[in-house]
Amino acid sequence: MIRVENLTRTYGSFTAVDDVSFVARSGRVTGFLGPNGAGKSTTMRVLVGLTPATSGTATVAGRRFVDLPNPGREVGVLLDASAQHAGRTGREILTLAQRTLGLPADRVDAMLERVSLTPEESRRRVRHYSLGMRQRLGIAVALIGDPASLILDEPANGLDPAGIRWMRDLLRGYADAGGTVLLSSHLLHEIEVVADDLVVIGNGRIVASGTKAELLAGSGTLVRARDLDALGRALTESAVTVSPLDGGFRAEADAELVGKVAHAAGVPLLELRAADGAGLEEMFLELTATTQREGVAA
Numbered sequence: 001m002i003r004v005e006n007l008t009r010t011y012g013s014f015t016a017v018d019d020v021s022f023v024a025r026s027g028r029v030t031g032f033l034g035p036n037g038a039g040k041s042t043t044m045r046v047l048v049g050l051t052p053a054t055s056g057t058a059t060v061a062g063r064r065f066v067d068l069p070n071p072g073r074e075v076g077v078l079l080d081a082s083a084q085h086a087g088r089t090g091r092e093i094l095t096l097a098q099r100t101l102g103l104p105a106d107r108v109d110a111m112l113e114r115v116s117l118t119p120e121e122s123r124r125r126v127r128h129y130s131l132g133m134r135q136r137l138g139i140a141v142a143l144i145g146d147p148a149s150l151i152l153d154e155p156a157n158g159l160d161p162a163g164i165r166w167m168r169d170l171l172r173g174y175a176d177a178g179g180t181v182l183l184s185s186h187l188l189h190e191i192e193v194v195a196d197d198l199v200v201i202g203n204g205r206i207v208a209s210g211t212k213a214e215l216l217a218g219s220g221t222l223v224r225a226r227d228l229d230a231l232g233r234a235l236t237e238s239a240v241t242v243s244p245l246d247g248g249f250r251a252e253a254d255a256e257l258v259g260k261v262a263h264a265a266g267v268p269l270l271e272l273r274a275a276d277g278a279g280l281e282e283m284f285l286e287l288t289a290t291t292q293r294e295g296v297a298a
């Protein structure tokens with residue numbers, strides 16, 4: 001389990017992380033979402049002991065990172081895939097990690113296989129790796145100590161669609177086996193697919209957190225009809241709040257009620273379903289509207 005409690009980090013008079021609290025539970029993938037500069041990396045850096053907290057605590061398995069006797073066996077970390085020594089080969093980097101952690105030598109080949117780096121690629125210097133290959137190597141380093149928790153900053157960055165699918169399956173399998181995964185991203189759809197729980201941060205403060213199901217439950221119903229005016233009128237007259245979405249409406253009511261209202265008004269529907277496909281992005285933009293640099297298009 002990963003726990004952040006009342007964490008604050010200031011730089012001079014600027015507060016990068018402001019009284020942040022959340023828990024990433026075992027057996028679950030927790031998505032840490034927020035716009036650029038929201039404070040995700042700073043929080044993760046405090047979690048892994050790279051940045052001291054100004055106040056508050058951040059623990060993995062009940063201890064601060066610096067107090068873990070052999071941290072790599074407890075928590076796998078990937079913060080910056082390009083932070084590896086560019087002159088070393090992938091195999092050398094994994095071998096160093098294997099020796100540092102006191103692991104059997106065969107873990108190196110096992111990890112290369114796990115992240116689908118070929119023996120030939122493992123002998124290339126990291127400076128010649130693509131970003132996607134660096135991400136795979138970073139994941140291999142994070143996993144080599146068979147830790148119970150993973151902390152990953154934008155792990156899907158640089159991966160092609162097949163790589164993103166691979167990463168998603170890997171994280172799902174890891175959590176299903178009891179692991180704790182905390183991953184940050186601004187790739188909303190990627191997080192929406194893989195995360196069980198969500199923590200949304202904006203301007204250093206948590207603006208929403210909970211299970212994905214809870215957070216998306218308020219998304220309402222997507223409803224479309226050829227005669228949108230008649231549909232909108234019927235819903236509004238029935239005290240159902242509507243807003244435009246995907247060429248139709250997002251109605252703040254369940255599908256049954258929306259269907260009944262449309263039927264009673266004699267409006268044939270083209271589509272009627274839970275609006276959760278669009279939910280997370282909309283929620284993300286809404287929740288961070290006051291904290292987005294660009295503001296949100298109406």
Ligand SMILES: Nc1ncnc2c1ncn2[C@@H]1O[C@H](COP(=O)(O)OP(=O)(O)OP(=O)(O)O)[C@@H](O)[C@H]1O
Nearest residue numbers: 011014016034035036037038039040041042043186
């Ligand atoms: N060492 C530092 N000194 C001063 N300000 C800093 C320092 N590190 C981070 N910040 C500021 O703290 C804020 C949060 O940065 P952070 O990197 O945590 O954001 P983030 O959510 O990870 O963003 P991104 O998605 O762009 O990576 C930013 O405004 C950043 O400029």
